[in-house]
Amino acid sequence: MSDVEVLPELKHIIGALLFVAKQPLTLAAIRRCLQQVADKEGGAARDFARATEPDLAAALEELKVDLLTRKLGFHVAEVAHGFKLENDVNCGPWLRQLLEKGRDNRLTRPALETLAIIAYRQPCTRPEIEAVRGVAVDAIIHNLLELQLIRIAGRSPLPGKPWQYGTTQTFLEHFGLMSLDDLPGIEELRRMEEAQFQRRAQATAITPAAAAEEGPGAPPAEADEELTEELAHAEAEEEDEEEEERRTSQRSRSCPTRTRAPSP
Amino acid sequence: MTRDQPPAGIAPPAPAPPIPAPLTTDDPMPATEYKVQLDVFEGPLDLLLYLIKKEEVDIYDIPIERITTQYVQYLDLMRMLDLNVAGEFIVMAATLMMLKSRLLLPPEERAEIEEEEEDPRWDLVRQLVEYKKFKDAAIFLETLEETRKGIFGREGEHVALEPQPDVALHDVSLFDLLTVFQEALRKIRQEDLKEIFAERFTVADKIEAIVTRLRTEERISFAGLFSHMASRHEIVCTFLAVLELIRLRQVQAIQAQVFGEIMLARVEAG
Structure with a gap:
């Protein structure tokens, strides 16, 4: 190794990598880096290539403890599936001043709510979000995309192939989450997603408009005459998806929890 | 932060804070009213x-x-x-x-x-x-x-x-503010005021007044802003002024507890 005079310890290398990296580093990424250097440089660098992920985790842990005990103003944080150096939160006011970031960098409630729906239900489309929030969200989605907190995750197979949105790595970093599983109640809210999907599938299956688009495979399932008539009317106002769904649902859904509330 | 320096990063449709020229008495309609x-x-x-x-x-x-x-x-x-x-x-x-x-x-x-x-x-x-x-x-x-x-x-x-396009309300919802607004309107109705002279209030003036007050006072009560107001028009202008200041991130609304009193404070500028 020509340009290395004193061979550093594994811990030092990891510390340096984290210091320079702009994005959180995974153990796998660190390991890959060590192996690539070993291939290129050979010699003593090969020793590091033998380090397993548990070895790396141990070195990282040591680094973590070192930084904490020395109180250097920054520490190793675990966010977005990886590790990164972060300043101590108590030093925020001075950094804010230095960086001239006077303003609050928090999202507004409507933006947070939209983001929460996307985080729990991803990938999900704009109409799906609007069905939950009950109000248009295009401006908010545009804003969240601009902030790179969400991204376009694909297109839904539904008629019109609407965009589907999902959260980004920046989202995890912004909220300091290691992964989406750190969101509380994610299991429950995902289950709700399934129920919702079933309901929606049911709703589209008995919509003549959707049936026509999907070909002969989806005949009106449980449509009595009255319902078909009503749906035909709904078809006329097709843009209003929500309204349509509400109409269909009044007939076809039953309540999942309580069956009947006491009448006033 | 004075209102002569509009903060950067405001969405384009935002009206710039500079205030229209003071209205003269012979001005029939306040056409330059801060919209x-x-x-x-x-x-x-x-x-x-x-x-x-x-x-x-x-x-x-x-x-x-x-x-x-x-x-x-x-x-x-x-x-x-x-x-x-x-x-x-x-x-x-x-x-x-x-x-x-x-x-x-x-x-x-x-x-x-x-x-x-x-x-x-x-x-x-x-x-x-x-x-x-x-x-x-x-x-x-x-x-x-x-x-x-x-x-x-x-x-x-x-x-x-x-760049957030909406009124940046965090702890206080728009509806919390509207509740105070509704209460202020209700009060003037109760007091059944007699003829009110042709006073003209503008949102711009109210913005000015609130900003001036917040230069010396750290916090002011939101409901208190309306306490001596006798005209509906004045209340509306004041309310819009507060919303606008919140949107421009000059002022923040704080509510210590749910449905508690709402206070207005300066946004700490860096």
């Missing part, structure tokens, strides 16, 4: 959940009549303020009216209309309960965000959250 363009990003479900909380009623047994009356009142307030309210608010008003009329029918006749023995309120309840869960999740995210606001990435990078 406030405020988009409301809260929807009808937000308003309903707010009312349910405020009225302390059971979400599973919503007193439709009472909530509908309140809902329509808030809708009227928003219209009076000329806020850009989503059309969904009107749709929801219609839905509520329909529910109300259905519930007014005697049970025997109701059964004829509904083949299924389902409470007509259920669809709404389901929607509200589902949305409420996401609102709670949003509050969780907000807490995380709050604890991390002093953390900066390498090179001082941070998610750049400047």
Whole structure:
């Protein structure tokens, strides 16, 4: 190794990598880096290539403890599936001043709510979000995309192939989450997603408009005459998806929890 | 921060803070009136959940009549303020009216209309309960965000959250502010004032007044702003001035506890 005079310890290398990296580093990424250097440089660098992920985790842990005990103003944080150096939160006011970031960098409630729906239900489309929030969200989605907190995750197979949105790595970093599983109640809210999907599938299956688009495979399932008539009317106002769904649902859904509330 | 220096990063349609020239008495119509363009990003479900909380009623047994009356009142307030309210608010008003009329029918006749023995309120309840869960999740995210606001990435990078198009309300919802507004309007009606002289109030003047007060006072009571106001017009102008200042991030509204008093404070500028 020509340009290395004193061979550093594994811990030092990891510390340096984290210091320079702009994005959180995974153990796998660190390991890959060590192996690539070993291939290129050979010699003593090969020793590091033998380090397993548990070895790396141990070195990282040591680094973590070192930084904490020395109180250097920054520490190793675990966010977005990886590790990164972060300043101590108590030093925020001075950094804010230095960086001239006077303003609050928090999202507004409507933006947070939209983001929460996307985080729990991803990938999900704009109409799906609007069905939950009950109000248009295009401006908010545009804003969240601009902030790179969400991204376009694909297109839904539904008629019109609407965009589907999902959260980004920046989202995890912004909220300091290691992964989406750190969101509380994610299991429950995902289950709700399934129920919702079933309901929606049911709703589209008995919509003549959707049936026509999907070909002969989806005949009106449980449509009595009255319902078909009503749906035909709904078809006329097709843009209003929500309204349509509400109409269909009044007939076809039953309540999942309580069956009947006491009448006033 | 003075209002002569509009903060950077405001969405283009935002009217710049510089205030129009003072109106002269012979000015027939204040054509240069500061026009406030405020988009409301809260929807009808937000308003309903707010009312349910405020009225302390059971979400599973919503007193439709009472909530509908309140809902329509808030809708009227928003219209009076000329806020850009989503059309969904009107749709929801219609839905509520329909529910109300259905519930007014005697049970025997109701059964004829509904083949299924389902409470007509259920669809709404389901929607509200589902949305409420996401609102709670949003509050969780907000807490995380709050604890991390002093953390900066390498090179001082941070998610750049400047361009937010809506009124940046955090702890206080628009509906909380509207409640105070409604109360202020109610008070003047009660006092039954006599003829009010042709006073002209403008949003611009009110912005000026609030900013001036906040230069010396750290916090001012939001409700207190209206305490000596005798005209509806003045109250409307003051309210819009506060909304505009919040939107421009010059002022923040703080509410220590749910439905507690709302205070206005300067936004700490860096």
